[in-house]
Amino acid sequence: MLLDFSLPGGPENKKMENLDPYLKAEIQRRKFLEWIGLSSLALTLPAISLPGCTTSPDKAEEIPDFKNVFDLEEMSGKVMGKDAIDYLNGGADDSKTVKANVEAYQRIQIRARRLIDVSTISTKVELFGKTLDNPIILSPVGFQKFFHPEGEIASAKASVKKKHQMIVSSVSNYSVNEIATQSQADLWFQLYPTTNREVTKKLLERAEKAGCKVCVLTVDTPVIGNRERGGTTLTKLINSKELKMGNYEGILPEGTGIDDPGLTWEIIAWLRANCNMKIVLKGIVTREDAALALEYGADGIIVSNHGGRQLESLRSTIDCLPEIVEEIDGKIPVLIDGGIRRGTDIFKALALGATAVCIGRPFCWGLGALGQEGVEIALDILKGELVRDMQLAGAASIEKITRDFVIRI
Ligand SMILES: Cc1cc2nc3c(=O)[nH]c(=O)nc-3n(C[C@H](O)[C@H](O)[C@H](O)COP(=O)(O)O)c2cc1C
Numbered sequence: 001m002l003l004d005f006s007l008p009g010g011p012e013n014k015k016m017e018n019l020d021p022y023l024k025a026e027i028q029r030r031k032f033l034e035w036i037g038l039s040s041l042a043l044t045l046p047a048i049s050l051p052g053c054t055t056s057p058d059k060a061e062e063i064p065d066f067k068n069v070f071d072l073e074e075m076s077g078k079v080m081g082k083d084a085i086d087y088l089n090g091g092a093d094d095s096k097t098v099k100a101n102v103e104a105y106q107r108i109q110i111r112a113r114r115l116i117d118v119s120t121i122s123t124k125v126e127l128f129g130k131t132l133d134n135p136i137i138l139s140p141v142g143f144q145k146f147f148h149p150e151g152e153i154a155s156a157k158a159s160v161k162k163k164h165q166m167i168v169s170s171v172s173n174y175s176v177n178e179i180a181t182q183s184q185a186d187l188w189f190q191l192y193p194t195t196n197r198e199v200t201k202k203l204l205e206r207a208e209k210a211g212c213k214v215c216v217l218t219v220d221t222p223v224i225g226n227r228e229r230g231g232t233t234l235t236k237l238i239n240s241k242e243l244k245m246g247n248y249e250g251i252l253p254e255g256t257g258i259d260d261p262g263l264t265w266e267i268i269a270w271l272r273a274n275c276n277m278k279i280v281l282k283g284i285v286t287r288e289d290a291a292l293a294l295e296y297g298a299d300g301i302i303v304s305n306h307g308g309r310q311l312e313s314l315r316s317t318i319d320c321l322p323e324i325v326e327e328i329d330g331k332i333p334v335l336i337d338g339g340i341r342r343g344t345d346i347f348k349a350l351a352l353g354a355t356a357v358c359i360g361r362p363f364c365w366g367l368g369a370l371g372q373e374g375v376e377i378a379l380d381i382l383k384g385e386l387v388r389d390m391q392l393a394g395a396a397s398i399e400k401i402t403r404d405f406v407i408r409i
């Protein structure tokens, strides 16, 4: 009975293909609520409404209590099609690095301080000349329409409402311009340089036109990892006529690869010459490459193993962080993603020297479960946890979360 939003062309999607995306979203939501026995909840969720639908505030207490992001994961697992679940949650080979990213946080413990005034907490951080309300950023995640019909637009609207920075993937379904226009978000753009530099130039132009001031260059994808879980889904997504890659519309000649196995450090100078955005390298996992990032003039780095989706057997990102922070020595911001599921994970990453953190799957679980509302819930949960954890640990602002607050076991 649940609607299948997995790959276009499936039996359920045939019935749905002529429907307006908003209507599809509403039907998906109602079917799900019906399935969990809370159909009256549909009336309390305001974003999308069918003709004749009235909101009923007295039903508000029936909104399920999402205690943590795992509750959203569970809900998304009931709503989304199997292919979408596998694509979202899967990793390379046996998904060991996916697990390592999460588990490594358990080997770090917090040294809380007492009798510190935590009546007011500031989560603000300075990044690339801007003050962000909080250090929790939405990682670039491709093909978000696969999880919910409103895809990146729902995520971007949630990011604006909840004041989080969002990074738009090169392979977003909606184009960066559509996302910026519809959400009014101040976006960063993640770049997969194509094998054709003229095409890459056009991608950069599109991002700059949409107002992006930061280009996040992903450096861990010379080829796509061995995604055993989900099999050929990614290839199907890249070639899908229905779930288009909005940024490439009209500029990608037949046969042009969207990842470039020939990419080298020279790309940084080329990007400098071809755009005015700050250049942030995403996917650095060693001290040596951190040193090269400085040498070649990157403006920032994101310690990332692509959520365990590229090379299997990489260390968890939190285990990579200390040597990179030491090498960078405060010269440029160091961000981190991978396995962050709790406020305490964010706290630990900040204590180990990260300027900010990015989250991938957690906000997508919210998106898959409830669209924009679900992303908002995911962001509220993580920021709420971080604030409480800062109070309990005795750090009233982000800059006060120093190395002394954590110990490895
Ligand atoms: C479904 C999915 C799609 C992704 N697409 C991209 C992408 O287009 N570009 C990119 O640089 N990283 C991509 N990533 C990696 C994320 O940006 C990020 O590094 C990772 O999700 C962080 O790990 P986490 O999911 O454990 O938070 C993707 C990750 C997922 C789960």
Ligand SMILES: CCCCC(=O)C(=O)O
Pocket (backbone or CB within 6 Å): 142, 171, 192, 221, 224, 234, 258, 259, 306, 309
């Ligand atoms: C070329 C890769 C596209 C999306 C992606 O980065 C992922 O699925 O991890």
